[in-house]
Amino acid sequence: MFISKSKMLAMVLCVWIAAPSWAQDANDLVTRLHSMDSDSALKAEAINRGKERSMLCSYCHGKDGNSVKNYIPNLAAQNPEYLLNQFQYFASGERKSYVMEQISKGLTTDEMVDLAIFYASENVKPQANIQSSEAGQARYQSFCFACHGDDGKGNKDLPRLAGQKKAFLMKALKDFKHGKTARANSPMVRIMKAVKESDIEPLADYIATMQ
Numbered sequence: 001m002f003i004s005k006s007k008m009l010a011m012v013l014c015v016w017i018a019a020p021s022w023a024q025d026a027n028d029l030v031t032r033l034h035s036m037d038s039d040s041a042l043k044a045e046a047i048n049r050g051k052e053r054s055m056l057c058s059y060c061h062g063k064d065g066n067s068v069k070n071y072i073p074n075l076a077a078q079n080p081e082y083l084l085n086q087f088q089y090f091a092s093g094e095r096k097s098y099v100m101e102q103i104s105k106g107l108t109t110d111e112m113v114d115l116a117i118f119y120a121s122e123n124v125k126p127q128a129n130i131q132s133s134e135a136g137q138a139r140y141q142s143f144c145f146a147c148h149g150d151d152g153k154g155n156k157d158l159p160r161l162a163g164q165k166k167a168f169l170m171k172a173l174k175d176f177k178h179g180k181t182a183r184a185n186s187p188m189v190r191i192m193k194a195v196k197e198s199d200i201e202p203l204a205d206y207i208a209t210m211q
């Protein structure tokens with residue numbers, strides 16, 4: 001089935017507008033994040049504090065935010081606003097993960113901001129032993145690009161996908177598709193209804209190898 005980019009954009013917009021707007025409560029924090037992020041001295045201090053605070057995280061997410069296991073997401077180069085929001089969703093139980101809920105509840109809002117700025121400043125390392133997929137690229141560029149960007153870098157609270165771990169991507173996409181309760185209110189649940197199970201692995205191969 002061929003669907004033009006413009007038609008797809010219109011469909012996407014419908015999903016987007018109908019999606020719950022979760023970020024309301026986090027508005028003040030996001031403002032704080034952006035004012036620190038745009039001041040180079042404040043940003044450097046936040047990175048230092050965030051790096052110090054990330055000791056515990058490095059056991060799973062790696063020292064530089066490139067995770068140590070394939071099923072654990074990279075945090076390196078992730079959009080800081082997205083990271084900040086996820087801490088809040090974990091802490092409130094909106095996004096379910098036992099480990100991350102406990103950890104996020106133990107973070108102050110200042111620490112959340114510092115950690116988000118720190119991880120966003122690190123670089124994603126390319127993954128070895130994964131072949132990109134042309135089928136995955138075609139699917140991505142006809143659909144996913146509209147929110148996550150042609151280059152997979154996302155924007156604000158739309159997550160960066162480029163270079164994300166393949167096993168994590170596959171798990172996340174399957175969980176969304178099957179409406180797993182972990183992120184039941186995510187706009188991705190509705191989006192994945194339009195994606196075939198057999199498209200998931202090619203998509204993950206393409207995304208994981210995006211620079």
Ligand code: HEC
Binds near residue numbers: 099159
């Ligand atoms: C014991 C391992 C472990 C530790 C320690 C840990 N995490 Fe996680 N983290 C995970 C796993 C597993 C997930 C994926 C959860 C899911 O989606 O089911 C995750 C997800 C996340 C996400 C969401 C990323 C995304 O792309 O959606 C963020 C943000 C995060 N962790 C930040 C942190 C920070 C910051 C720390 C330290 C304060 C930390 N984590 C410590 C295992 C860990």
Ligand code: HEC
Binds near residue numbers: 143
């Ligand atoms: C209408 C906008 C939109 C479209 C189109 C879209 N996404 Fe998303 N996606 C989002 C949002 C918003 C999130 C963050 C959701 C959340 O916090 O649960 C997200 C999250 C994700 C995540 C989880 C990332 C992480 O680090 O935890 C993956 C993987 C993902 N999308 C893949 C895709 C793929 C593959 C496609 C195309 C088949 C796609 N998305 C299309 C808006 C979109």
